[in-house]
Amino acid sequence: MKFLLALFSLTLVLTGNGFAQKLNPGPVITYRNPVIAGDFADPSVIRVGDTYYAAGTSSEWGPAYPIYSSKNLVDWEYVGPVFAAFPEWTMGSFWAPELFFRNGTFYVYYTARRKSDKQSFIGVASTKDLKKGFKDHGIIIEWTKEAIDAYVAEDNGKLFITWKAYGLDKDKGIEILGAELSQDGLKVIGKEFSLIKAEATGWESGGAEGQAIFKRGSYWYMLYSGNACCGDQCDYQVGFARAEKLQGPWTKYAENPVLFGDQTWKCPGHGTVVVTPDNRYFYLHHAYNGVDFTFTGRQGVLSELIWDESSKWPAFRYGKTTPAQAESPKGPGMFINPSLLINYDLDTIQAPWVYDVSFPKPVFVVKNGSLQIENNNNISTGNFLGLTIKKGSYTFTAEVIAKNEQKQSIIVYGDANNAVGYGIRKNNIDLWQVKDGVYEVVKTQEIPENYKNINLKVRSRYGRFYEFSWDVKGQKIDSLTNSVKVEASWLPRWDRAPRIGINVSGDKPGTSEIRAVQMKYDL
Numbered sequence: 001m002k003f004l005l006a007l008f009s010l011t012l013v014l015t016g017n018g019f020a021q022k023l024n025p026g027p028v029i030t031y032r033n034p035v036i037a038g039d040f041a042d043p044s045v046i047r048v049g050d051t052y053y054a055a056g057t058s059s060e061w062g063p064a065y066p067i068y069s070s071k072n073l074v075d076w077e078y079v080g081p082v083f084a085a086f087p088e089w090t091m092g093s094f095w096a097p098e099l100f101f102r103n104g105t106f107y108v109y110y111t112a113r114r115k116s117d118k119q120s121f122i123g124v125a126s127t128k129d130l131k132k133g134f135k136d137h138g139i140i141i142e143w144t145k146e147a148i149d150a151y152v153a154e155d156n157g158k159l160f161i162t163w164k165a166y167g168l169d170k171d172k173g174i175e176i177l178g179a180e181l182s183q184d185g186l187k188v189i190g191k192e193f194s195l196i197k198a199e200a201t202g203w204e205s206g207g208a209e210g211q212a213i214f215k216r217g218s219y220w221y222m223l224y225s226g227n228a229c230c231g232d233q234c235d236y237q238v239g240f241a242r243a244e245k246l247q248g249p250w251t252k253y254a255e256n257p258v259l260f261g262d263q264t265w266k267c268p269g270h271g272t273v274v275v276t277p278d279n280r281y282f283y284l285h286h287a288y289n290g291v292d293f294t295f296t297g298r299q300g301v302l303s304e305l306i307w308d309e310s311s312k313w314p315a316f317r318y319g320k321t322t323p324a325q326a327e328s329p330k331g332p333g334m335f336i337n338p339s340l341l342i343n344y345d346l347d348t349i350q351a352p353w354v355y356d357v358s359f360p361k362p363v364f365v366v367k368n369g370s371l372q373i374e375n376n377n378n379i380s381t382g383n384f385l386g387l388t389i390k391k392g393s394y395t396f397t398a399e400v401i402a403k404n405e406q407k408q409s410i411i412v413y414g415d416a417n418n419a420v421g422y423g424i425r426k427n428n429i430d431l432w433q434v435k436d437g438v439y440e441v442v443k444t445q446e447i448p449e450n451y452k453n454i455n456l457k458v459r460s461r462y463g464r465f466y467e468f469s470w471d472v473k474g475q476k477i478d479s480l481t482n483s484v485k486v487e488a489s490w491l492p493r494w495d496r497a498p499r500i501g502i503n504v505s506g507d508k509p510g511t512s513e514i515r516a517v518q519m520k521y522d523l
Contacts, residue, residue, distance in 0.1 A: 029328040031074040033265065034289070036300025037338060037390040039497040040066070041229075042096040042149075042210065042270045043300045045073075045284040052274065053130065054284060055082060055097040055108065056300065059496040060415065061354040061386075062086065062361060065097040065110060067130055072330040073274070073282055073302060078352060079130055082108050087123060087136040091115040092357045095495075096210070096270070100152045100185070102159075107185050108134055109150035109161065122150045122163055124186055137186050143177070144169045149270075152181070153213045153220075155246050159185055162195060164209040174198040174207040176224065178246065196224065196241055196250050203227055203237050203257045210270030212283070213246070219312060220246050223283060225269030226257070230495045232294050236267035238285070240313065253313060258320060263290045265301060265322035273305065276329050281305040281314070287322050292392030295463025297497030302326070338390040340519040345369035351517065353385040354499060358416055362503075364512075372511040375406055375504045380432065380439055381416045386499030392463030393522040396500045398456050399473060400424060401513040406506040408514065410456045412466060414491035414498045422468040424454050425506070429470055431484050443484050451475075453515070463498070464489055 036043065040056040047053075052070045063081035070076045082097055093113035100107040107126050114121055122141035125134035141147045146166035153160050159181035166174065175197040180190030198208040203226050210225040222241040228234045239256035243249060261267045271285025283305060286298035304317040304326060318326055342349045344366055355362055362383045363374040373383050387396075400408045402424050409423030409432075417437040423430055424447075431443040447454075453473040458466050469483035491498045500519070504512035 029332050030325050031302070031328045031333065032325050033287075033301040033322060034299035035074050035284070035302045036068060036076050037296075038299060038388040039297030040300040041286045041298035041495070043272065043284045043286060044096075044098045045272045045274045046099045046101050047274050047276070048101050050277070053079070053099055053106075054300065055099050056286075057096055057495075058094045058354075060092050060094075060357050060493075061496070061499070062094075062357045063354070064090075064094040064112075064357075065108070069130075072328065072333055073276070073284070074328055074330075075333045075336060076300075080133065082110070082125065082134050083136070084133050086357070087112065087125070087138070089114055089116075089123070089138060091118070093120050094357070095120070096149045098150045098152060098272075102154070102185065104128065106130055106134070107152070109140065109152055111148040111150070114139070120146050120148050120166075122147050122161075126185070140186065140188060143192075144172070149209045149211065151211050151213055151272075152185070153215075153246065155215075159183065160190075160246060161188065162211055162213060164207070164211070173200075174209075176208055176211050176222075193247050195222070195243075195248055196252065198226065203235075203260075204239070206235075208239075212272045214273050214275075216281075216307075217312065219244060221273075221314065222250065223271070223273060229267070229269065230298070231492075234261075234267035234288070236261070236269040238269050242313070259303065259316055259322070260320060261287065262321040264324050266290055266293065267298075268301065268303075268322045280329060281307075282329060283316075285322075289392075292463050294492035295392050295497060296389050297492075302329075304329075338519075339521050340387070340517070342518075343516045344371050345515060351385075351387065353501070354388060355386065356381075356384055356413070356416060359383070369515065370401070370512075371502075371514040371517070373502070373504045373514070375506050375508075375510050375512070379416070380409075380421065380505050381411065381413065381419045381434060382503065382505060384411060384413055384419075384499075384501055384503040386411075386413055386501030387519055389460075389463060389497060389500055391521050393461055394500075395457065395459050395518075395520045397458075397516075397518045397520075398502050398514055399516040400454055400456060401515065402426065402452050402454055403510065403513065405508050406504050406510045406512065408456075408502070408504050408512045410458055410468075410500075410502055412458065412460070412488065412491060412498050412500055414493050418491055418493070420466065420486060420488050420491070421503075422456055422458060422470075423505075424456065424470070427451070429454075429456075431468055431486070433486075433488070435490060442486070445482070458500070460500075 065082035090112035237257035238259035240253035268287035
């Protein structure tokens with residue numbers, strides 16, 4: 001959620017160190033990070049005319065790679081996925097989609113895990129219309145045991161692709177490589193060359209990746225990330241490098257790292273630089289919120305670059321940490337409420353459901369005033385439909401019609417082997433969990449058989465502490481006897497945050513009957 005405020009400030013030109021910064025007397029319109037809330041790692045951003053487009057990692061969630069659009073880099077609207085159906089060669093690990101636009105065509109260079117050997121390589125897809133999704137053209141970079149994090153740049157009419165060579169081969173270190181592309185952007189035609197190698201010690205000891213490359217004046221510049229990207233032990237940071245030619249040699253900035261975490265935004269890195277029409281440079285990257293941390297994932301945040309015209313090196317305008325609040329790229333924005341309410345008897349709203357790619361895409365339909373999810377397996381976490389969590393403190397509710405053969409649950413879902421659910425079947429409501437693949441019913445409560453329209457509810461605090469409860473539509477229920485609290489610190493997965501949602505399970509085929517869903521965030 002973003003608050004845009006008018007503040008009175010005076011930004012001085014820093015003549016002492018040579019950094020150029022315009023004067024801004026009077027009111028300044030600001031934004032607050034994140035600009036794209038929720039799990040949106042490795043963001044790529046481009047500007048086409050007056051519109052910005054961003055895509056991010058979806059990891060093990062489908063559909064693959066969410067796309068957003070914006071007019072000001074602050075207010076973003078969901079466009080749809082890059083792939084509604086997965087490319088045939090892929091099986092998961094949908095990481096780091098890199099957008100590129102040329103001659104009326106959008107390209108995406110993306111990382112995914114190959115079915116045949118479960119190794120990650122880089123594919124390419126294209127489209128003329130983002131809303132219609134992308135056509136896949138298959139693998140473009142198959143480099144030894146693994147290649148990730150593509151980035152494409154144009155130099156004097158030639159296209160070049162760069163990528164992280166993972167260093168999983170014996171005696172090979174981690175480095176960022178490049179090669180020339182064909183003019184249609186769909187195949188490599190040049191021999192690979194090295195841009196930078198990760199240092200064996202210090203902040204780069206965990207590798208170098210997530211490169212963003214652009215030209216300004218006589219130099220090519222690179223922002224790249226190092227150390228551990230993900231999880232509660234992360235220490236991700238960002239460095240600069242530059243070169244007079246794209247092929248190098250590249251010189252790393254002597255004062256790296258230039259961006260690192262603090263208590264407000266942790267482990268920043270892996271993003272893209274975009275230039276506004278008035279020539280301001282912004283880095284859209286990810287970072288963990290200091291409060292919700294791994295429970296909401298790596299969120300899309302915006303940091304501005306300024307330039308030292310004497311040394312020709314950039315710096316981050318607000319210091320070496322991600323700003324909580326900063327000057328807006330373009331005028332006042334608007335408040336976007338991330339909450340959601342759908343009454344299936346009245347509304348035609350389509351929820352932005354996601355699902356676990358390790359299972360077939362759930363089959364569901366809105367029919368007869370309810371969301372009907374098919375139960376075609378007896379897996380407690382199967383057929384899960386989820387929502388990306390934008391903020392860790394929220395209330396999620398599903399109104400269901402109790403059934404004899406099907407258990408309908410609301411779930412906080414890390415993956416198929418790690419989830420907490422609260423479900424009803426016949427006249428029993430169960431709090432259950434799957435932890436490290438072991439299923440357990442934590443608590444069971446019997447309710448009167450005449451109770452049919454049941455509201456299943458979970459109240460989350462910071463994405464970690466949950467209170468599950470139920471009530472009956474149109475009736476007053478004693479809240480002291482119908483709620484249970486649980487902590488589930490083990491739900492976040494290494495590279496992704498949990499989702500909140502619904503599913504149906506049972507011994508026999510059938511469907512859910514969900515009359516309404518509501519996601520309400522604490523403001």
